[in-house]
Amino acid sequence: MGDDPDETTAPRPTPDVPPAEHDDGGLDYARAAARAASKAPGGTPAKRRGGPPSDADRRRHRRAGGRGSGAHPDDRDPQLLEGLVARMVASHGWELDLRVQQVFGRWAEIVGTEVADHCRPETLVDGKLVVRTDATAWATQLKLMAPTLVRRLNEELGHGTVTVIDVLGPHLPSWKRGLRSVRDGRGPRDTYG
Template sequence: MTDEQDAVPETLATYLRLRGLEPSPRAKRRRRRRDPDDEHQPFTGGRDPKGVGDVLNALTREAGWSSNLDRADLVRQWDEVAGVETARHTRPVGLAEGMLTVQCDSTAWAKQLKFMRAQILTEILRRYPDAGVETIRFLGPDVPSWKWGPRAVPGRGPRDTYG
């Protein structure tokens, strides 16, 4: 063994000097054994500080919040997932049982996005795998309902001109 391997680590030697203790010559010769109380000792492995992001990621994983947070991030960052121009004309309105429902400004946007469904779904699964999105449903604009009152007539009525 070389002198470097036998020597007390510099961090531990500094700690002992600051406490007024000198490392014993015996400590240099004997091999360091893993003590069960080792995690409470300074300058040992596993005692390095962790970043706030790492701590929060571990907390959300342990608490089971990752799917809810991914869903919230998906809605909040919809313009990055779907694209800025598409996001101006659409907005996610619901996510239930694996189906993301997206409201569009016009039926033309809804029809065009149906053709792009696979591309948008792939991007969602790449960015937010824990969100639980399996399919996307695109809806046209909300139109007024003509079905009200006791004398409502079945059929399409004047609604075929909207959208």
């Protein structure tokens, strides 16, 4: 403490306060704050580094709902994609939708190739399967086959999934409007099948 003005005016660092120069990450501030908190009255001692956890740490971890790592598999372990997809399907309730889409994709296997060439399933809602045919003759044939198809579809999807098959004929043009429409006429009949 001499005549040098810089020496008398410069603040001296205290043990609990970090020096003025520090790294940009702020790690020295965090360390100093942890040291100060552990020395303060009522403060918690600094955590140990390394070594096995104490019995108190294990009990605290279990009470908090955590699972310890060990030899048994848990959710943190790598999972097979098949298991993850199965859990996601179950949690969202997509089982029936997937089975329905599988049946729609395998329609030719279930009903036969000849029938599948002339009709296709459109929707399955509340046990009612809507099937569209390409000709009215196939619509009649499918209505006769309906009980057999219901049984076969329920074998694939589960009992009671399909209760009724609604068979629709081909999409036909409307003759209700235009130059050649007739009021109260009988309509086009089956000129397309």
